[in-house]
Amino acid sequence: MIERNFFLLESRRFLVSLATGGVCWFFTHDWMLSLLLAVSVLAASWGWQLVRVYRWFAHPEDLPPIGGAGVRSILHDVYVLRSRQPQNAPVSQRSQPYLKESLASMRDAALIIDGPGNLVWCNDAAEYLLGIRFGEEEGRPLSKILPGKSLKKYLREANFQKPLRVKPGPDPEFCLQFEFSRFGANDRLVFVKDVTEQDKLERMRRDFVGNVSHELRTPLTVIKGYIETLQSLNSEYDTRLQKSLGSMGVQAVRMESLISDLLWLSRIESVEGERKDDQLDLVDLLTNLCSELMAAWPDRQIELVTPSELCVLGDAAELRSAISNLIVNALKYSEAPVRVIWKDTVVGPALLVEDQGPGIDAKHIPRLTERFYRVDKSRSQSTGGTGLGLAIVKHVAVSHDAKLFVDSQVGRGTTFRLVFPSERAVDCAVCSTETLAGESIQ
Known part of the structure; x- marks a missing residue:
């Protein structure tokens, strides 16, 4: 239908031009002048229609210009298609202006960076907090606006699962926390918080x-020493006193283990953000x-299965402590053999x-890694644990970018899984080659 109308419109233009040229020839008998006038009339008609169309392009929200039937139909279809475009656009694109207006009124600092990490937008709170x-900073890389090795590495690795804390200024107390989330197609929305007090x-x-x-x-060491001294005087004290001294000795050893675990946990927390790439x-x-x-447990059996030969980048003392706590827990709460497996998975090596x-009942699993949390408080004395073992495991996992999972069924047993990211897995053959090369250079 549109093609037919368009053909009729152009036919009318052509006939009008010919008629104008014919009238000119009738009066002047100059066919060159008549042909030129006919072409001029046709070109003027086309030019005037194009001017109206371009005016409409400059203001597309207006209705299409009135023209011939063919052009009117074409422009009407273009108008309808354009009016549908915003509704067919992705929701994220249509909502971005609204989100920016909402973020601009927030008290929290908010920024938007593009895929390469350049600053695209920020609100007034971000300008005030970051100074x-x-x-002046639009289009510059965020790592150059806020210099620092940790932020530069964080942006380069693009692993935004955990928020980043940095101390950007000369004030050693001033601390900022960055949280990244996806915004639009390739941009990132960054929330910045002042967490100095926290x-x-x-x-x-x-x-x-x-x-x-x-x-x-120190005082506990002195108390323990006196208890051991009194216990060595067997002939001078009766059995009841020896029993009391024995209980005191057991509790002193338990307290000593508790203090050692607290000091070790404190040390792990203090170096949690440092690189561990041994x-x-x-x-x-x-x-x-x-x-x-x-x-240490001669009457128990530990089955070690190692189908994976991958090495891991990390801290030997921390990993040894975490794995030891997991195995000791299994030995304490089970009489059957304990299996320790080191294998490859889709996301990375897993222990x-x-x-x-x-x-373990499902309701206890979310709180297992809390300090001093006990599933069965009646067994805390008999097992002799400090209640800090799984807290140590959790902090070691966090410092190695690993995830701790607990799978358990009441009456059937428990499986603790420590899954490392593939970025921390290295071929042991490569490790050995690099180590030998380093030794030969030395």
Whole structure:
């Protein structure tokens, strides 16, 4: 229908032009002048229609210009298609202006960066908190606006699962926390918070726990020494006193273990943000650790299965402590053999510690890694634990970018899975080659 109308319109233009040229020839008998006039009339008609169309393009929200039937139909279809476009556009694109208006009125600092990390937009709160002016910093990389190795590495790795804390200024107390989320197609929305007070309180808590534990160690050593001295005087004291001294000795040893775990946990927290990239052969570490634990538990069996030969980048002391806590827990709460498995998974290498103990009710699993949390408080004295083992495991996992999962069924046993990201997995053959090369250079 549109093609037919368009053909009729152009036919009319052509006939009008011919008629004008014919009238000119009738009066002048000059066919050159008549032809030129006919072409001029046709061109003028086309030009006037194009001018009206271009005016409409400049203001597309208006109705299409009135023209011939063919052009009117074409422009009407274009108008309808354009009016549908905003409704057919992705929701994220249509909502971005509204979101920016909402973010601009927020008290929290908010920024938007593009895929390469350049600043695209920020609100007034971000300008005040970061001490910048958007007009001067627009288009610059965020890592250059806020210099720092940790932020630059964080943006380069693009692993935004955990928020980042940095201390950007000369003030050692000033601390900012960055949280990244996806915004639109390739942009990132960044929320920045001043967490100076929160960071200060956490640091005070860690220092308090570390200092108190350290101060308790000396008097506890003295008390333990006197208990051992009194226990050695067998002939001068009766059986009842020996029993009391034995209980005191057990509790002193338990308190000493508690203080040691508190100091170790405090140390892990204090270095949680530091790089841990030593190349560790987990198969060798697990073999030695299982041998030591079987010597300490001679009546128990530990089955070690290592289908993976991957090494891990991390801290040997921390990983040894975390794995030891998992295996010891399995030995305490199960009489059957304990299986320790080191294997490859889709997301990265994983360590599994399986037992056939009483299992854990699902309601307790979210709180297992809390300090001093007990599933069965009646068994806390008999097992002799400090209540800090799984808290240590959690912090070691966080410092190695790993995830701790607990799978348990009541009456059937429990499996603890420590899954490392593939970025921390290295081929042990490569590790050995690099180590030998380093030794030969030295």
